[in-house]
Amino acid sequence: MGTTTEDSVTTTDTGLGTTASPGSSASPTKGAADLGLIHDVAERLMGAMTSVIEGKPDVVRTTVTVLFAGGHLLIEDVPGVGKTMLAKTLARSIDATVRRIQFTPDLLPSDVTGVSIFNQDARRFEFRPGAIFANVVVGDEINRASPKTQSALLESMEERQVTVDGTTYTLQAPFIVMATQNPIEMEGTYPLPEAQRDRFMARISMGYPAPSAELDLLETHGASSPLDALTPVTDAETINRVVHAVSKVHASPAIRQYIVDLMTRSRSTTALRLGASPRAALHLLRASRAFAALEGRDHVIPDDVQVLAGPVLAHRLMPSSETQLARRTTAEVVTDLLRQVPVPPSAR
């Protein structure tokens, strides 16, 4: 069932190949992060999201962090806790093109990337863009698609461009893929290989809501979906500027050293079969920058790194057999790493 539902909320500025390059967007203050803009956008976004996703401020915060850091988000949890709801909420809060791909085993790569079709009238091939051509792409149940389709998606995630029949099409900015997957239902799934998991900046799990939040949920969601009442609070152009502003957040040599130390330790520890990649380090730094900006700081501190190390690193690491036998998760290993690696500057 190659169903590709299109959930285009708005259709403003969906011109193909138009890229609003981050560099061209005017930054208010040269050389320094525009904390006011970031704070403003973050407040509005999180306000809007919290009105739908209740009792999960941390999840909302991490989601916004990943958005601001220009990364992709993997939401992994049991069914029914609101994974898709989270993705859709974020998508709706932004005045941008949104597509949703429901991954199934028979989904083809061309469904994702697009396909060239011969136009009889014009007597030439025309490119029909796939679902990936949007600012926000919600990939549901990503582990249900075949590896071939998965890889088509994941390549475009990293390179932010799609090559079909020798022609390269650049994706729009901002571009965020929010994929959900179900860790329990193993039948008929193709778990993402490590190399592909590595492309997601962070993985979060929703977790069950607190009883009181669940009670509220029953009340509010009973009559109508709060998603319907949601209106966009920002637009793609603003997000571009925010992403650019976040990249200006200062990360001192000590912080970079700390991240490198963490990576090095993850590669040498016996608890892991595979340590973190350099891309993981890059992602961690970018995410930390965004988190610091959300906190209203224009510089990263080790606490930012520590908060994000779990979401950013856990899904990329492969536990060693001892760890598996001990029934420890990679998230726990990351916590151990954080406890072991000294926070710089501490070496005298």
Next chain:
Amino acid sequence: MTRRRWRITLLAALATLSAVYPITSLFVETTWLPQAVFVIALVAGLGLVGRGLTRSRSLVVLLQVLVTAYVILASHVGETFTVLLPTPTTVEAANSLGLQALDTINRYSAPAPLNEGITFCLVVAVALVAIAVDAMAATWRSPAAAGLPLLTAYLITAANGQSALALRFFVVPVALWLMMLHTTARAQFGRWGTANAADQSEIDEAAHDRDALRSFTMGALKLGAVGVVVALLVPAVIPHLPPRYLTEGLGRSGGGAGEGSVGFNDTLDLSRSLNDQDQSPVLTYTTTGFTRPPLRVLATSYYSRGQWSVAGSTGDQPDSGTALPPVDPRRRYVMSVSDNTLAAPRIAAPYPVVAVGMEGTPWSIDKVTGDVRTDRAVSSYEVTYADLAPSPPELRESGAPDARDITDDDLTIPDRSRDLIQQWSDEVTRGQDNPLDKAIAIQNHLRDTSRYTYSLDLGEQLRDDQGRLLEPIQNFYQTRRGYCVQFATAMIMLARSQGIPARMAIGFLPGQLSGDRYVVRASDAHAWPELYFQGYGWLRFEPTPSARSGTPPPYAVLGADGGATGGGREVSETNTASGGASTASATTQATAAPVPQQQTFIESVGQAFTLRNIVLALALILGLLAAFAMPITAWLLRLRRRRAAVTQQELIEAEWDDLTSHFGDLGLSAPEGVTLRQLRERYVTGGHLDEENATAMRRVTATLEKSRYDLPERTTAQEAFRLHHDIRSIRRQVGRTRAWQTRMRSFFWPEAGVSFWRSLPDRLFPSRR
């Protein structure tokens, strides 16, 4: 900065040199001066090199002390070194050099002969002054304090010199000292200015600072100049400050040169002040003797109404041998006098004169007083004199005087003062049972500068109840100040009241070396008592304290007040038993007289410097150092780090490490993977911080976070400053919450110091890792 350092070092060295230079007037030769200059240069050079190498000030001083000590030891007692290293023998050799110097200083008045011991001690003293001045002025950059060692060096000369210290000896060091002050003050003030300007980056403030600097500098300069001018002017203007210290040295003025012959008053008025001092030379001489006794002109026993006067004695007995004890010919010396301007019939010569040669001019020796007289003035003559060297034990046994030479005058005491003198002398000589010990007790009593003050100005004469002027001796007893005449008279009267015949001798101090001849000046005029001992004749004593006085003769030297308790006798007796050995080792200089008492005294001082005591003292110091080794190490490391900190960040990190290490000592550890914020919570709860200090802690971590992770230029000096204060307050409070054992351990065994020593082997031998 470097240039200033050069300048201040150079200034310190010059100031030291100019302050020690006057010492040249204390000794007959100046061969020690090149060594002193070398040592000063060495200290300055070491200081420069040391300050360039290390920031630890103590290390610099240590380097200076060690290297200078080594060089001095090597040059003076280098023969005791084994493989270029000092041995215990070196200490002994240095000790004996010191004893030699002590001996010389005890024996001679300025100018003293120079020997190796004196040179050694001088060089050591110069080195100490140089190191102290350099350390204070350059190393610690507080040249104000360097004034003290400079003043000390200057006072060595001023307090011991015989002649006037010229004005330049004071002005030059002071000028150099002021220049050091100026240089350093400018440098330091300039630093404040830039620091302030950088922090506040407000042009107004910076300009204000510069103005303040300028006005401050000018004000300081004016103040310093006024201070020196006042120091020079005030003593000159105020009439009643007796020795005009600054301008006249020890009360001797340089003015008032007299031409022609110098008359010698036959009377001495005890109530007259001696403010007018004449520097014109009386005679010059050379002598074959090693020690130089004072030159006597006349002696008199006749005292009346506060005046000594020469009785009309006529001793027309040429070539008479007088009543002298037989003298060993080996103790006869010849003095050749020339340029004599002393008016006839007086001749200055050491007592007792054996023979006089003056090319046909008739001369005579007074049978009673031993004065030499001539018929007319002679410009040059030769005198053969004996060195009386009776040994103290012999003198003690001399018995009661009953010679024909002694007249009633020799035992007369003025009626008005009789009771006072009797009481006074009984008190002074209590416990002494023979003439010599009594005489020595009296002499030492009068020489005690804590009781009596040497002053050329006698001040107002005191009056008694009826308004009459006091008899001069009573006056002296009351005011306790005077010069040689008062002291000599007091000794004579005190001795007479004890039954010892005594008389007044008047003459000159031995003078000072000028070229190869000694020059006696009018201002060298001196008076001293002579006491009669049966079988030995008239013997000289020296009760006048201060440098303006002669050297006590050997038989009259006894260890300070020790003689009064009778201890002196025992010591001297044991010493006589071993007399041969101690005399033989005594000196090449000790000439005629073996000096048992003096040896004893020196040895008793020397005993304090035995190897065992030195080792004990060293062990004590080392023990103390060891007990405080860890705190000192931690303190030094902290200091070094703080001083090495160039940026605010480094300073803040140093403070923070200091705090975490201290908290670690108090049991509040900082685990590896903990961020600042987590650590802060740990400290706030674990340290039981109150609200105020918890806020301070938050401020501290916020500042630290900013300094570590934000852009470097954002951290301001104010924040670093506040951090310092916050940390101190936090430390205090956390310290109070700990048990005293923990606090003691954290003081004596701080991890910061311990880890240094623990890691020392690794750092010394990196290959072992």
